[in-house]
Each structure stands twice: as structure tokens, then as C-alpha cells.
Amino acid sequence: MQVILNFSKLLFNLIPLANIPILSNFAAMKGTGRTYLWIIGLITMVLLAGADMLCGGQAAAMVMLHLRAPRVLTALLAGASLALAGGQMQSVLRNPLADPHIMGVSAGAALGAALATMSGFSLSPALQGLTVAAAAFAGAIAAAGIILAASRRFKTAATLLIFGVMLGFIVNALVSALQFSSDSESLKMFYSWSAGSFSNTGWSEICIMTAVLAIGITLAWRNTKGLDIVLFGDEFAQMSGAPVSKIRHRALLSCSLLAATVTAFCGPLGFVGIVAPHMARGIFRTSAHRTILPASLLTGAVTAVTADLISQASPNVLPVASTMAIVGVPIIIYILIKGKGYGG
Amino acid sequence: MADRILYSIKDMTISHGDRVLCSGISFDIRKGDCIMLCGANGSGKTTLMKALTGISRKGNEMIMIPARIPKVEGFTLKEFVRISCFNQSDMAGRLSEQQERSLDSALKTLHLNELADRDISTLSDGEFQKAGIASALVRDASVILLDEPTAFLDAENRIAILRTLRALCNNGTAVIFSTHDLHDGYDVCTKVLALGADRTFRSAENEERKAAIESIFFRN
Numbered sequence: 001m002q003v004i005l006n007f008s009k010l011l012f013n014l015i016p017l018a019n020i021p022i023l024s025n026f027a028a029m030k031g032t033g034r035t036y037l038w039i040i041g042l043i044t045m046v047l048l049a050g051a052d053m054l055c056g057g058q059a060a061a062m063v064m065l066h067l068r069a070p071r072v073l074t075a076l077l078a079g080a081s082l083a084l085a086g087g088q089m090q091s092v093l094r095n096p097l098a099d100p101h102i103m104g105v106s107a108g109a110a111l112g113a114a115l116a117t118m119s120g121f122s123l124s125p126a127l128q129g130l131t132v133a134a135a136a137f138a139g140a141i142a143a144a145g146i147i148l149a150a151s152r153r154f155k156t157a158a159t160l161l162i163f164g165v166m167l168g169f170i171v172n173a174l175v176s177a178l179q180f181s182s183d184s185e186s187l188k189m190f191y192s193w194s195a196g197s198f199s200n201t202g203w204s205e206i207c208i209m210t211a212v213l214a215i216g217i218t219l220a221w222r223n224t225k226g227l228d229i230v231l232f233g234d235e236f237a238q239m240s241g242a243p244v245s246k247i248r249h250r251a252l253l254s255c256s257l258l259a260a261t262v263t264a265f266c267g268p269l270g271f272v273g274i275v276a277p278h279m280a281r282g283i284f285r286t287s288a289h290r291t292i293l294p295a296s297l298l299t300g301a302v303t304a305v306t307a308d309l310i311s312q313a314s315p316n317v318l319p320v321a322s323t324m325a326i327v328g329v330p331i332i333i334y335i336l337i338k339g340k341g342y343g344g
Numbered sequence: 345m346a347d348r349i350l351y352s353i354k355d356m357t358i359s360h361g362d363r364v365l366c367s368g369i370s371f372d373i374r375k376g377d378c379i380m381l382c383g384a385n386g387s388g389k390t391t392l393m394k395a396l397t398g399i400s401r402k403g404n405e406m407i408m409i410p411a412r413i414p415k416v417e418g419f420t421l422k423e424f425v426r427i428s429c430f431n432q433s434d435m436a437g438r439l440s441e442q443q444e445r446s447l448d449s450a451l452k453t454l455h456l457n458e459l460a461d462r463d464i465s466t467l468s469d470g471e472f473q474k475a476g477i478a479s480a481l482v483r484d485a486s487v488i489l490l491d492e493p494t495a496f497l498d499a500e501n502r503i504a505i506l507r508t509l510r511a512l513c514n515n516g517t518a519v520i521f522s523t524h525d526l527h528d529g530y531d532v533c534t535k536v537l538a539l540g541a542d543r544t545f546r547s548a549e550n551e552e553r554k555a556a557i558e559s560i561f562f563r564n
Contacts, residue, residue, distance in 0.1 A: 222435065224436070224437065225427065225430065225433060225435070225436070225437035226430075228419075228427045228437065229427050229428070229430055231414075231416045232413055232414060232416060232424075232427070232428075233410075233413065233414055235410045236410055236413050236428070237430070239397065239407070239408050239409070239410060240428045240429070240430045240431075240479075240483075241430050241431040242430040242431075281418055285418070286418045286419070287416060287417060287418025287419055288418070288419065288423060290436065290437065
């Protein structure tokens with residue numbers, strides 16, 4: 001156990017340092033180097049997922065199949081989905097710190113979950129998890145819908161970003177107000193959702209997440225050259241004949257679906273959405289979406305499974321949202337200091 | 345032959361909302377014209393150019409290059425030009441073989457071929473300005489509109505860009521550029537469009553260019 005943990009820690013340490021020596025030499029050899037990077041990334045992901053599976057020692061096949069495998073798969077899917085959402089959002093808003101979490105989508109989901117847990121309806125325990133997930137999904141979609149509608153009104157990406165952050169503030173205020181007037185029982189239920197977890201999903205939820213990820217990837221894939229051109233500013237994109245608002249809507253739609261689904265099942269998880277696309281850009285040394293969107297899927301999955309591994313391996317199991325922050329924040333600060341990303 | 349008229353503008357009025365910026369704008373754009381557009385800040389230079397792109401026709405495309413394009417890190421010069429060819433490329437952003445050839449020849453014309461694989465964030469402002477011109481060439485522009493192409497350049501690059509523009513005109517492309525560098529612009533242009541602060545418009549060619557500029561800017 002200890003060996004596995006140390007090994008995965010070592011691997012994890014390598015990720016943010018990918019800018020330096022060996023890996024960047026591979027990246028410098030365009031084309032061929034990228035293949036090596038993909039192989040290294042996939043091996044890292046499989047090893048980490050394996051380590052995550054084995055976390056907690058030997059177990060019966062039943063435990064593996066019904067508890068651990070769904071958890072690890074959920075982590076991989078959630079990380080990949082959030083990374084894809086964040087990558088698209090960073091580009092259409094031209095902001096290195098944009099992700100669905102900051103744009104109020106998670107706050108919307110939290111409001112939905114809060115209403116479900118604290119509205120006073122007594123639910124049978126069997127239905128509780130599902131109701132919370134459904135309410136969170138509805139809340140996230142509502143918030144995303146407001147942002148989508150607003151994006152038609154706002155001409156510039158900057159005002160849309162401010163709008164999203166403000167929306168998040170208002171919704172969070174509502175959640176706080178609800179919490180303030182709730183009893184301890186429902187507070188605890190709400191808290192267990194908002195702490196974030198990859199363990200509350202079964203195979204059917206995994207199927208839903210996979211389907212949504214497939215839709216998100218399809219939308220993003222049809223939008224890659226549009227996402228490339230909007231990085232150069234709305235004015236330049238328009239003058240080059242690109243349908244800027246269509247590109248923006250398509251990206252926001254993809255982001256909303258991905259973020260809402262993940263948040264409903266796993267709770268509000270920030271950081272992956274911000275960090276993973278930056279890791280992809282740093283490792284693959286490009287901003288071209290045809291490369292960094294697929295690469296973000298990989299870095300997102302690796303980040304999420306690492307966070308899950310740490311929460312599972314710690315003496316007292318930690319909430320994933322916390323480990324995600326502990327994993328994510330140093331990487332964000334590293335990115336900021338290195339000055340990578342858009343808009344200088 | 346050199347007199348082939350691409351566009352003929354007759355009595356055009358440009359406005360910003362309800363405010364009329366300039367009226368009575370009439371001039372011809374011919375093949376090989378090198379047109380300097382001058383006027384004070386807010387006189388409507390950019391608005392006029394944007395209005396012109398609105399009447400752009402297929403086959404004789406007018407393509408505008410904005411004043412300041414952000415140099416986004418993580419794209420090579422060639423990738424940037426491909427991205428800017430949004431309507432010419434396929435869904436994956438690839439150009440046809442023929443377009444790739446015209447991309448290579450555009451880079452050669454502008455002396456950018458050695459920088460083709462450099463990250464655009466490492467290019468100088470002058471070099472990046474030329475990348476914008478390259479993208480207009482690949483898109484088969486008959487008229488290239490440049491909004492203050494020299495505004496952020498030092499004297500050396502300013503002259504280099506203006507000479508590049510003149511060379512394009514000698515090859516038959518029409519160029520319209522707006523500028524505040526009346527001296528440098530005057531040397532390369534064949535025609536002057538001047539937008540006065542009092543909404544007056546003057547256009548002049550050859551020897552009359554100087555008089556037109558003076559009548560707009562130095563009346564007292």
C-alpha cells in the first residue's frame with residue numbers, strides 16, 4: 001500500500017513539472033513528440049486508476065465491482081468532463097481562470113441541492129440521493145441557461161464573465177440564507193453533497209455521465225477552429241468571417257451539460273476545470289484546440305483520480321472537493337507565476 | 345489596365361448611432377491603388393473601413409485587419425494564418441493543397457517564411473502585422489483594409505510595413521490604410537482620403553494629395 005502511494009505521489013509530482021527537462025524535449029519534437037506524450041499520459045492515468053482501485057487493500061470481487069470500479073470510473077469521467085468544460089470556457093471568455101464553477105453553474109447546482117435537502121419534504125432515504133442529484137442538475141441547468149441567455153445580450157466576453165461571477169454571488173447568498181434557517185439534519189445532508197464525492201455513483205450514473213461526455217465532446221469537436229479564432233478577439237474573429245455568437249453558444253451549451261451532470265452526481269468540484277486545460281497547454285506546448293481539448297480530457301482525468309487517490313489513502317477519508325483544492329491550488333499558483341495562459 | 349475599377353463609392357454617409365461622422369464620401373478603388381486614409385481621432389476612419397467591408401463582394405473581397413490583434417501564446421505564425429482563414433478551411437481547420445501553396449507564397453512575398461514555425465507571441469509587432477497581411481492575401485483579398493498598421497511600430501518597422509504595402513499594390517492588390525503618420529504614409533500612397541473634423545471629405549490623387557491633406561488639417 002505504502003509503495004503504491006509513494007509511487008503515485010512521485011507520478012503526481014511530475015505532472016506540474018512537465019514544463020521542465022525530459023517531457024518538454026519530447027514536446028519540442030512536434031508530431032512525433034506528441035505521440036510519446038499521449039502514451040506517457042495514458043500510462044500515468046492507468047497506473048493512477050489502478051492505484052486508486054487498490055486503495056484500501058485487497059478486497060472481494062464484489063467490492064471491486066460495485067464500489068471501487070464505479071468510484072474510479074466516476075473520477076475519470078468527472079475529471080475529463082470538467083476539464084473539457086473549463087477548456088472551452090477559458091477560450092470563449094478569453095480568461096485563464098474561467099470555468100463552470102466560477103461562472104455560477106456550481107452555485108446553481110448547490111441551490112438546487114439546498115432546496116431539495118432543506119425544503120422540509122421528508123423523503124424516503126432510497127430516493128434522497130436521486131432527488132438531490134436531480135435538483136442539483138436542474139439548478140445547474142437553470143444557472144447555465146441564464147448565462148446562455150445573457151451571452152446574447154452582452155457584447156464582450158469580459159462583461160459576460162462579470163455577470164457569471166455576480167450570478168454566483170447571488171445564488172451563493174441564497175444558499176447561505178437557506179442554510180441559516182435549516183435544521184441540522186438537512187444541513188448534514190446538504191453538506192455531504194457539497195463536500196464532493198466520487199463514491200455516490202453506480203453503473204447507471206456512469207452510463208449517463210459517459211453519454212453526456214460524448215455529447216460534450218461532439219459539440220466541442222465541431223467547434224475547435226471556432227474556439228481557436230475567438231482567442232484572437234471578437235473583432236478579429238468577425239472580420240475573418242467567423243460566427244462569433246454561434247461559437248460562444250455552442251461552447252457554453254457543451255460546458256453547461258458537462259458541468260451540470262458532473263456537479264449533480266459528484267458535488268461542486270472546482271479547480272479541475274481551471275487547472276487541467278492549463279496542464280494540457282503546458283505539456284503539449286500549444287493552444288490549438290484540436291490538441292488541447294483531447295489533452296485536457298486526459299489531464300482532467302489524471303487530476304481527478306489523483307485527488308480521489310489522496311482522499312482515499314489519507315488516514316481519515318477526506319472530502320474530494322478539499323483534496324481537489326489542495327491538489328489544484330499549487331498548480332494554479334504555479335501557472336500564474338509562470339505567466340502561462342491567455343491575455344498576458 | 346491599371347485603371348480597372350474594383351469599387352466605386354458614391355456619396356456615402358457614415359454615422360455612429362445617430363451622429364453623422366462624415367457625409368459625401370465618393371471615391372474609386374482601382375487595382376493597385378495605395379490609399380492613405382487620414383483624419384483626426386474620432387473622425388470615422390475605422391467606421392469607414394468597417395462600412396466598406398459591408399459592401400465586399402465575392403470575387404473581389406475586401407478584408408480588414410484590425411488595429412490590434414492579441415498575440416496569443418501557443419500558436420505558430422502558420423497556424424495563425426490558417427486560423428484566420430475561417431471560411432476557407434475545413435471543419436478541422438485544414439486548408440486545401442492549393443491554399444497551402446498560396447500560404448507559402450504569401451509568406452515568401454512578405455519575407456516571413458523563416459518565421460513560419462515561430463510562436464506568434466515571440467514575434468515583433470511589425471512581424472505580427474505582416475502575419476495579418478499574409479492572412480488577407482491567403483484569403484484572396486482584392487482590397488486589403490488596414491486599420492492603423494503603423495500605430496505601434498518604431499520608425500524602422502513603420503517604413504518596412506509601408507514599403508510592403510506599396511509592393512503589394514505594385515502586384516495589383518488594392519490597399520487602404522489609415523494612419524496618423526502623414527509623412528511616412530504620404531511617400532507610399534497614390535491617393536489620399538481625408539476625413540475632416542467638420543465632417544468634410546476630400547479625396548485626391550498624385551500631385552493634389554498634399555493640398556488635400558493641408559486643406560483638411562492645416563486650415564487657419
